[in-house]
Amino acid sequence: MLKIWGRISSINVRKVVLTAQLLELPFERIDAGREFGLTRSADYLARNPNALVPTIEDQGLVLWESNVIVRYLGARHGEGTLYPRELPRRFDAERWMDWQQTTLNRAGRDAFWQLVRTPEAQQDRPAIEQSILETERWLTVLDGHLAQRPFMAGESLTIADIPIACEMHRWWGLPLVHPAHPHLQRWYDGIRQLPAARGVLDLPLS
Numbered sequence: 001m002l003k004i005w006g007r008i009s010s011i012n013v014r015k016v017v018l019t020a021q022l023l024e025l026p027f028e029r030i031d032a033g034r035e036f037g038l039t040r041s042a043d044y045l046a047r048n049p050n051a052l053v054p055t056i057e058d059q060g061l062v063l064w065e066s067n068v069i070v071r072y073l074g075a076r077h078g079e080g081t082l083y084p085r086e087l088p089r090r091f092d093a094e095r096w097m098d099w100q101q102t103t104l105n106r107a108g109r110d111a112f113w114q115l116v117r118t119p120e121a122q123q124d125r126p127a128i129e130q131s132i133l134e135t136e137r138w139l140t141v142l143d144g145h146l147a148q149r150p151f152m153a154g155e156s157l158t159i160a161d162i163p164i165a166c167e168m169h170r171w172w173g174l175p176l177v178h179p180a181h182p183h184l185q186r187w188y189d190g191i192r193q194l195p196a197a198r199g200v201l202d203l204p205l206s
């Protein structure tokens, strides 16, 4: 059975759990990271020398890097559905996954860490404001993209939607006044209502 190491409070672990649930794969999740420790044990380091979560083991294959795990699970268990067969569509999806990690996540990190994981008296307001400014720029890009198509890479849900849905769960969970992005909201609501999103996109942030 697929094994997933990582605490569910991590956005990167949530991506993997959401993928497994969308693919209806049986899996075992082992809490690891932050308050759960384990990531510095010799066993864990042998699987993931970064001492970070998530890590998976599937049919003897050990993998880390959340978006790579999403790609792998899609390729192995969801070819033609979550993982597009046609190269133009597949790489369209791939592009948005890299964009999530390099652009959207980077923009939103400071606001998340400051507002959720930093005591109020120590919060860095200018860093929060900058993070909001940058993120809103990218949410406008997403809203325009989703005004033209139902899902990130076209007509149906693919691997591209997973990291971005997890990112939106985290961003829209922040105690901020959020400007409206109607197309992005419509897309996110559709994913959040899927049975596979339970225990992932309905969790409070911590």
Ligand SMILES: N[C@@H](CCC(=O)N[C@@H](CS)C(=O)NCC(=O)O)C(=O)O
Binding pocket: 010, 011, 012, 013, 032, 033, 034, 039, 051, 052, 053, 054, 064, 065, 066, 067
């Ligand atoms: N690029 C990696 C980042 C992994 C990462 O930074 N994981 C964080 C949680 S989101 C972590 O392990 N933090 C330390 C901990 O939880 O102990 C991925 O996408 O998997």
